[in-house]
Amino acid sequence: MIKYAISDSLIITKRQLLQLIRVPEVLIFSTIQPVMFVLLFRYVFGGSISTGIPGVDYVQLLMPGIFVQTVAFTLAGTAVGLAEDMQKGLIDRFRSLPISRSAVVFGRTLGDGALNIVVLAVMGLAGYAVGWRPSSGIFSILLGFAFLLLFGFAMAWVGVLIGLSVRSARVANAAVFIAVFPLTFLSNAFAPTTGMPRALQYFAEWNPVSTMVAGCRELFGLQNIFGVTANSWPSQNPLEMSLIYMVIIMAIFIPLSVRKYINTASK
Amino acid sequence: MINPIKVFETPNDLAKIGIAGIMSPKPTATRKEIEVKTATSLGRPLKGEFNLILNQAFPEVRIWQQRGKITTIGQVKAVIAENLIKTYDKGKIRALDGLSLDVEEGTVLGVLGPNGAGKTTTVRILATLLTPDSGRASVAGIDVIKNPGKVREVIGLSGQYAAVDETLTGWDNLTMFSRLYHLSPAASKKRADELLEQFSLTDAAKRPIKTYSGGMRRRLDLAASLIVKPKILFLDEPTTGLDPRGRIEMWEVIQGLVKDGTTLLLTTQYLEEADQLADEIAVIDHGKVIARGTSDQLKKEVGGERLEIVAEAKDLKQVAEIVGKVSGGKVLVEEGSRQVSAPVTTGSRALIEAVRSLDDLGIHPLDIALKRPSLDDVFIALTGHVAEENKPEEGEVKSRRGRRK
Numbered sequence: 001m002i003k004y005a006i007s008d009s010l011i012i013t014k015r016q017l018l019q020l021i022r023v024p025e026v027l028i029f030s031t032i033q034p035v036m037f038v039l040l041f042r043y044v045f046g047g048s049i050s051t052g053i054p055g056v057d058y059v060q061l062l063m064p065g066i067f068v069q070t071v072a073f074t075l076a077g078t079a080v081g082l083a084e085d086m087q088k089g090l091i092d093r094f095r096s097l098p099i100s101r102s103a104v105v106f107g108r109t110l111g112d113g114a115l116n117i118v119v120l121a122v123m124g125l126a127g128y129a130v131g132w133r134p135s136s137g138i139f140s141i142l143l144g145f146a147f148l149l150l151f152g153f154a155m156a157w158v159g160v161l162i163g164l165s166v167r168s169a170r171v172a173n174a175a176v177f178i179a180v181f182p183l184t185f186l187s188n189a190f191a192p193t194t195g196m197p198r199a200l201q202y203f204a205e206w207n208p209v210s211t212m213v214a215g216c217r218e219l220f221g222l223q224n225i226f227g228v229t230a231n232s233w234p235s236q237n238p239l240e241m242s243l244i245y246m247v248i249i250m251a252i253f254i255p256l257s258v259r260k261y262i263n264t265a266s267k
Numbered sequence: 268m269i270n271p272i273k274v275f276e277t278p279n280d281l282a283k284i285g286i287a288g289i290m291s292p293k294p295t296a297t298r299k300e301i302e303v304k305t306a307t308s309l310g311r312p313l314k315g316e317f318n319l320i321l322n323q324a325f326p327e328v329r330i331w332q333q334r335g336k337i338t339t340i341g342q343v344k345a346v347i348a349e350n351l352i353k354t355y356d357k358g359k360i361r362a363l364d365g366l367s368l369d370v371e372e373g374t375v376l377g378v379l380g381p382n383g384a385g386k387t388t389t390v391r392i393l394a395t396l397l398t399p400d401s402g403r404a405s406v407a408g409i410d411v412i413k414n415p416g417k418v419r420e421v422i423g424l425s426g427q428y429a430a431v432d433e434t435l436t437g438w439d440n441l442t443m444f445s446r447l448y449h450l451s452p453a454a455s456k457k458r459a460d461e462l463l464e465q466f467s468l469t470d471a472a473k474r475p476i477k478t479y480s481g482g483m484r485r486r487l488d489l490a491a492s493l494i495v496k497p498k499i500l501f502l503d504e505p506t507t508g509l510d511p512r513g514r515i516e517m518w519e520v521i522q523g524l525v526k527d528g529t530t531l532l533l534t535t536q537y538l539e540e541a542d543q544l545a546d547e548i549a550v551i552d553h554g555k556v557i558a559r560g561t562s563d564q565l566k567k568e569v570g571g572e573r574l575e576i577v578a579e580a581k582d583l584k585q586v587a588e589i590v591g592k593v594s595g596g597k598v599l600v601e602e603g604s605r606q607v608s609a610p611v612t613t614g615s616r617a618l619i620e621a622v623r624s625l626d627d628l629g630i631h632p633l634d635i636a637l638k639r640p641s642l643d644d645v646f647i648a649l650t651g652h653v654a655e656e657n658k659p660e661e662g663e664v665k666s667r668r669g670r671r672k
Binding site: 004007008011014015018019022023088089090092093094095096097098099103 | 391395396416419420422424426427431434435436446447448449
C-alpha cells in the first residue's frame with residue numbers, strides 16, 4: 001500500500017514535469033518573473049534603499065528576500081493548477097481510480113516543490129550576474145537553498161487547500177495574490193523593517209517570510225538588522241523559528257488538504 | 268416493469284442453470300464467463316459444505332462460502348441503487364429524491380432525463396465520487412458507501428467533460444492513467460498503444476489533446492476509462508456537445524464495447540441515444556425514476572399506435588370518415604397539413620382496412636402510416652414538459668441545448 005502511495009504520487013509529479021516539457025512556456029515565464037524582480041529591485045530601488053551596514057550593498061540583502069518571495073508564491077501555481085484540474089473534471093477521474101487518496105495532492109506539491117529547483121537556480125545565476133556574492137561557505141549556501149525548497153513545499157500545501165476550495169482557476173489566482181502579496185511586503189524582504197510604524201514592525205518580525213529571509217541571510221553570510229524587536233526570539237533565532245513555522249504549516253495544511261481532496265465535489 | 272430479481276437458493280440451484288463453479292477471486296462473473304461455466308458445470312452438483320453468507324444490505328446478492336473461500340455467487344444485478352437521496356445547499360436543492368434503479372449484468376441501462384434531473388449526481392454516487400445523504404448502492408455486489416476503494420477497482424468512468432490532461436498528448440495521458448492503475452511501465456505503454464489503435468487515435472497519439480476535435484477527445488476520455496477492462500462502465504452524457512458525426516462515431520464505439528459484454532450505465536438527454544444504445548431505459552425527472560422499461564415498453568405505456576393519413580384537401584372529409592370507422596376513437600383532422608389521424612388498437616390490420624376502404628372509393632392518399640410514439644412523446648406524456656426545458660443542475664450546466672429528433 002505504502003509502495004503504491006509513493007509510486008502513485010511520483011506518477012502525478014511526473015505528469016507535471018511532462019507538462020513542462022510539452023508546454024515549456026510555463027517554465028520560461030515562471031523563471032522570467034523572479035528574474036525581472038531581481039533586476040527591478042536591484043536597479044530601481046537599490047540606489048535609494050540603504051542597507052544600514054557599511055560595505056554591504058543592497059543586492060546582498062535583496063537576493064534572500066526575492067528568493068523567499070518567489071518560493072512563497074509556489075502556492076499560486078499549486079492552487080491554480082488544482083483549480084484547473086477540478087474545473088476540467090480531471091480530479092473526478094483521479095478520484096475514480098484505485099489510487100492512494102493522498103497521491104494526487106502529494107504528487108502535486110512535490111512537483112511544484114521540484115519546479116522551484118529550476119527557478120532558484122536561474123535566479124541565483126541572475127543574482128550573481130548583478131553582484132550577489134554570498135560570503136559563507138558552500139555548505140551554508142546549499143543549506144540555505146534547502147530551506148527555501150522546504151518552505152516552497154510547505155507553502156504548496158496551503159495552495160492545495162485554496163485550489164480545492166475555490167470555484168475556478170481565476171478565483172484561485174486572485175485569492176492567492178491577496179493572501180501572499182502583503183505577507184511578502186510586510187516583511188524584511190525588500191526594505192529594513194526599521195522604517196515601518198512600530199506596530200507593523202512587530203508583525204513584520206514575526207512574519208514567517210521575515211524569519212525565512214533573516215534565516216537565509218544568515219546562511220548566506222549576512223548580518224541581520226532589526227528594529228524594535230531585535231531581541232525577540234524569532235529575530236534572534238530565525239532559522240529555528242522558520243523551521244517551526246514550516247512544521248506548523250505542514251501539520252495543519254497537509255491533513256486539511258488531503259481531507260479536502262477526499263471529500264471534494266467538483267463544481 | 269422491472270425484471271424480478273433472480274435469487275438462487277443454493278449453489279446447486281446455480282449449477283443447474285449453469286452459473287456455478289469456482290468464480291473466485293472475482294466474485295462477479297461477466298456474462299461471458301457465465302457462458303463458459305455453463306459448458307463445464309451444467310447440472311453437475313457441487314460437492315462439500317457451503318455456508319450462505321447473508322448480505323444484510325443487499326439481500327439479492329447471495330454469496331456462498333466454502334472453507335472460507337468465496338466460491339459461488341448468485342448476483343445478477345451489476346448495479347443496484349436504492350432510495351438514494353442527495354441534497355445540496357443544506358437541503359434547498361434536492362438533486363436525488365429517492366432514486367432507485369438497477370442494471371442487469373451485461374446489459375445497458377440508459378438513464379434518460381433533462382438537465383437537472385439528477386443523472387450526473389446518480390453516476391457520481393455510483394462511481395464513489397459523492398456520498399448520498401441516505402439510501403444504499405452497490406456496484407458488482409460491493410457497497411459503494413462502505414467500500415469505495417474496491418468499487419474503484421472494477422469500474423470505469425467517463426464524464427461529460429473530457430477529463431484528460433489537455434496539455435499532454437493522448438499517449439502521455441493513457442500511459443499515465445495505466446500507471447495509476449498499477450500496470451508496469453512496459454505494460455502501460457503497450458496498453459496505451461492498443462487503446463489508441465482501438466479508438467482510431469494512433470495518428471494523433473503524439474499530439475497534445477488541445478489539438479483534438481471534440482469527438483477525438485471523447486474517444487480518448489473513454490479509452491482512459493477502459494484501461495483495465497472494467498466490468499462496469501459509467502458513461503455520463505458521452506455525446507453531449509458532439510457534432511452529429513462525432514455522435515455517430517461514439518455510438519459505434521460504445522456498441523462495440525457492449526458487444527464484448529461490458530455492463531454499461533449511460534446517461535443521456537438525447538432520447539434517440541437511449542433508443543439506440545440501451546437495452547432498458549430509466550426515465551428520471553426531479554431526482555426520481557418516473558418510468559422504467561425497454562424503449563418499446565415505454566412507448567406502449569404512453570399509448571398505442573396512431574393511424575396517420577395525409578390526403579388531398581378535397582378528400583379529407585371522406586378520409587376522416589374511413590379513419591373514424593377503422594379506429595373507433597377520436598379522429599383528429601389537421602386542415603393545414605391535410606393530415607387525418609386517430610388512435611388504433613388493431614395494429615397493421617387497421618392499416619390494411621384503411622387502405623382497402625380508400626381504394627374502394629378511389630382515393631389515393633399522399634402518405635399513410637402507422638406511427639408509434641417517439642421517446643419524445645414518452646417524455647412529454649410522463650413529465651408534462653419537454654425534455655430540454657429545465658433549469659440546469661450543478662455540474663450539468665453550460666449552454667447545451669438539447670436537440671429534438
